[in-house]
Amino acid sequence: MSQTHRIILFSLWTLISGYAEDRVRDLMSRYPLIDGHNDLALQLRKLYNNRLNHINVNNMSNIATDITRLHAGHVQAQMFAVYVMCGAQDKDAVRLTLEQIDVLRRMCTEYKDFELVTSLRQKIACMLSIEGGHSIDSSLPALRMFYQLGVRSMSLTHTCNTPWAESSSKHHTFYQKQNNSLTSFGKAVVEEMNRLGMIIDLSHTSWGTAEAVLNHSKAPVIFSHSSSYAVCNNDRNVPDRLLKKLKNNRGLIMVNLHTDFISCKKEANISHVADHFDHIKKVIGADSIGIGSDFEGAVRFPKGLQDVSKYPALIGELLRRNWTEQELADILRQNFIRIFDEVEKMRDQLVWERPSEVQISMEEVKNPCRLVLRPPSSSCSSPNRSQLCTLLALVLLLSNLILLQ
Numbered sequence: 001m002s003q004t005h006r007i008i009l010f011s012l013w014t015l016i017s018g019y020a021e022d023r024v025r026d027l028m029s030r031y032p033l034i035d036g037h038n039d040l041a042l043q044l045r046k047l048y049n050n051r052l053n054h055i056n057v058n059n060m061s062n063i064a065t066d067i068t069r070l071h072a073g074h075v076q077a078q079m080f081a082v083y084v085m086c087g088a089q090d091k092d093a094v095r096l097t098l099e100q101i102d103v104l105r106r107m108c109t110e111y112k113d114f115e116l117v118t119s120l121r122q123k124i125a126c127m128l129s130i131e132g133g134h135s136i137d138s139s140l141p142a143l144r145m146f147y148q149l150g151v152r153s154m155s156l157t158h159t160c161n162t163p164w165a166e167s168s169s170k171h172h173t174f175y176q177k178q179n180n181s182l183t184s185f186g187k188a189v190v191e192e193m194n195r196l197g198m199i200i201d202l203s204h205t206s207w208g209t210a211e212a213v214l215n216h217s218k219a220p221v222i223f224s225h226s227s228s229y230a231v232c233n234n235d236r237n238v239p240d241r242l243l244k245k246l247k248n249n250r251g252l253i254m255v256n257l258h259t260d261f262i263s264c265k266k267e268a269n270i271s272h273v274a275d276h277f278d279h280i281k282k283v284i285g286a287d288s289i290g291i292g293s294d295f296e297g298a299v300r301f302p303k304g305l306q307d308v309s310k311y312p313a314l315i316g317e318l319l320r321r322n323w324t325e326q327e328l329a330d331i332l333r334q335n336f337i338r339i340f341d342e343v344e345k346m347r348d349q350l351v352w353e354r355p356s357e358v359q360i361s362m363e364e365v366k367n368p369c370r371l372v373l374r375p376p377s378s379s380c381s382s383p384n385r386s387q388l389c390t391l392l393a394l395v396l397l398l399s400n401l402i403l404l405q
Helices: 003-030 040-048 067-072 093-110 140-148 184-196 207-216 240-249 270-284 311-320 325-349 386-404
Strands: 033-038 075-083 126-131 151-155 199-201 252-255 289-291
Touching: 003 311, 003 325, 033 252, 033 289, 033 325, 040 075, 040 093, 067 075, 075 093, 093 126, 093 140, 126 199, 140 151, 140 184, 184 199, 184 207, 184 325, 199 325, 207 240, 240 252, 240 270, 252 270, 252 325, 270 289, 270 311, 289 325, 311 325
Parallel strands: 033 075, 075 126, 126 151, 151 199, 252 289
Antiparallel strands: none
């Protein structure tokens, strides 16, 4: 090939690449991204002990997320995870969850580029999602209070089982599930989330729990950061049979960018990520797919997708694979907006239902540190009060004898 031919080919490639970049930029300007999962709050705790006054969230080069790069990545809305480690289960998970809600609410209030929202009727920017049902300490009142504080989604488990739902992880076994991956209390959690208008997240749940929830929930559910098991056979991913149930539920799978879940290896590239989108589209269609990056939670990301500014590269790859602009608009934001809208419509249909007062049994929790308040018995037959009742009867008898004298 002559030098002239090389120059012509290079010029054509540059022209085509420039056109593709302009097309992606135009598309994402019209349909900015709603990302389903980001663990920025986890990094704020680990690196800065939640001391926002000591950092500038506009520029944080030591992690993958900051305001400058969110703008560069055309991210208009981010579901920020409220994450507490499983080691806090049955201990101080509720307190730690409240502290993570606090730091996210402060961040989304103090920085003008963020806006904390709780409904799609407002401008979307910052949304709160609890990662792991252990954060509610098996308490529906705690769930309701988190909703009042702005939480609009919760995954039922993280890497540990709860007393009422099963995790996909085999690393933590605080509560072993035998035949029931979603207990009666777990179903009560699902029902209360439907009533509140809180999005149910099945990422991190076992396939058994996911299937049980898909059968029980009245509202669409999501996998906020999971990928295709058929492409990468990691238990955190979703098999085709569950994808089909998700389709029937009108739910959404938001593809995770963590390398281990994309290629099942320590390295991956953008093409590997696009393979997941292609497969899921083939099985259930583009109207059931979103993006849930898992930045700040996972540790390895595909080459070319290392931080929140790189989303245009993924959209460019899908364009090259002949995804239509409407399909890309759907995965960028329209599908999630539909989910949120349908969850809120179900909430409105259930408006006359009273808050659930279902309580979990102590036998299920198995936590010796849990304080149990029981109504006082009005009968003297209680074993703990029999001696007191006998003594009281003797006192009354003696009093009557003294009065008779």
